[in-house]
Amino acid sequence: MMQQLLILIRRTGQVPLLWATSLGFPVPKHNLKTGTKAYRLLHLIDPVSKSWVSGIWRQKQFSLSSTAFGYVPHRTREEASIIARVLSYRLCQSKHSVVWLMFDVSNAFPSMSWSWLDRSPLVKFSESDRHFLSQRHRQANCVVWDGSQNVIVCRAGSGNRQGDSPAAQQFALAFDRLVQLWAKRTSAPDRNLLVARSTWTHDPVFLGSIVFADDVLRLVPVSDFSIAAATCSEMAASFRKYLRAAGMDMSLPKLQVLCCWAGKDACDNRQKQLTISTGDPSNPVSSKHTAKHLGFTLSDLAMQGDLGSKVEIASRIAAANKAWRTMWHLWTARDIDLKLKIHIYRAVVLSALLSGLHTLVISCNQLHYLEAWHSNKLRLFLQGEAAGWSNTEVRRACNCPAVCCLIRRARVKFWQGIVSEPSHHVALCAAISGKISSLCPQLSGKIPHEKANPWLKLVWQDLQIVASIDSNFEHELEEYGWKSLPNCHHFLTFQPSKLLNFDCHCTGVLHEHLSEVRCACGVLCRGNCGLAMHRFRKHGEQPVIFKWIVTNQCPRCLGSFSSRRNARLHLFRCFSSHCATRIPTRFSVRAPRYLICPTCPDIRFSTLATLQHHFQQHLQHLAETLHEAVDSESTESSDTTTPSEGEGSGEESSSSGE
Incomplete structure (x- = not known):
């Protein structure tokens, strides 16, 4: 019966009416809006039709550009965040200021025109398959009813149906093609500073535009304040023009502008950057010092001591505190087993604290602050039994590793996925270690250069820690280095769980983060003078x-x-x-x-x-008096070691005499 139905569909070129009809299911967005803007319409479609259309779509290989994320397997938002942070740091290190333009498309899925949906994604298919894929959204009907059993049947005039098998990938192909055309035809100053080549595959890639679903991040190098203001207006106007050509429009309330300044006028430009806007009188969007993008909090302090990670760590701690307060009665309950509490704590609270932290370069002071927060919560579980215990003993009693070990394990696991598919992550490799004209080199032979970016140094430090555990990988790392890291097969088979430990080994990447003196309150100070000043x-x-x-x-x-x-x-x-x-x-x-x-x-x-x-x-x-006290302590320490040496020499002489 099913075979005869499929043969009839191919002969007539028409699908059953049931396949073209979907049940609309409104999902609230919780965006403080009213009407249809407050809901996202999902479509419940016949499963047989979804499987049939999915079989047609999978005949051709789905692939996006190297800087497109969201719909590609194993390309996550963390990778997009690292690319933007590393590229901004490398540009600012070479005295090139950077402007970040974060665009968001309003109702992108149901707004794209049918002609644009059929133009780029369906070129590779045959004529018959192209007909069925095109009619899939052109002849679609949607049935929606409310709680009073009022029914309405509607047909859309643009976009495809969210919930269909090929809908997301078809939209991603069309939108990625649109962004590529916009980036190619839009002139930007110093465009060659955004072109890099992957160290592993030697493929060139343009890093100026990063796409995640319907969010677009555009990086533009600028030289002074006036060029930055003109660039923001030009980029916003040109991108909106391309979107309207495809039937879409830009969400102006979600547009964000961020400027990372470098050079001698960096402080003055940072104070004046709040006057930069997109130039739209109807809805002017000005620049800010922080911005939210892909769930991360970005800062314009790309070249400061914390590399912009202070704001993100503060937001992570706020999210963890919120999760902790939500389940406060569970933590203080005496009739619940400690082991169960720890499992829930690691799944709910600790995961909220460590989400995305493996993409940041965290200083020693920030790591110690995270460790103190983590140990404080574990001490509350023990309910007074940990009095006089060290933090290492507390973590061992709760069987919960240190925060630095958990972050390192997540980072090693993340890079194992990157190294396993080097051709799939060309943009990340090009941004973190690729050669860019007029910028500082990142590699010196097989190893990172002394002026390399902190992200590359941090990964190289993790590789050395893994090599100290696995001797086979140590020989491979000495032979291949960073340039041929995909050839190190023992790194791919390494178990990241071996990195977990209860001891806290906080080591920073940058020298200015290293401190030797710590106050009893847990604050790191720069030397004895800094400790005295803090006290x-x-x-x-x-x-x-x-x-x-x-x-x-x-x-x-x-x-x-x-x-x-x-x-x-x-x-x-x-x-x-x-x-x-x-x-x-x-x-x-x-x-x-x-x-x-x-x-x-x-x-x-x-x-x-x-x-x-x-x-x-x-x-x-x-x-x-102070100098005499120091000299007396040194002489006492030398006097305590001298008799033992003399006794040892006397025993040796007596034994030789015997």
């Missing part, structure tokens, strides 16, 4: 030298400052080193009311100069 500002621990500053003048260098507080901070910073103020003596010295030394109240001074000379003697005596 003074946050914990109110006043140094002894502060009592010898009674005016706005430093007693060592006799430099005057705007206030006594600034003079104290100056002496505090320079106490252990040479006291040379950078501020010229342009402030008048305000003499104290009483010329008395707080340490020696019996001595009276006639002038401020004699009092300051007396304070200099106190400071010199304190410095000598």
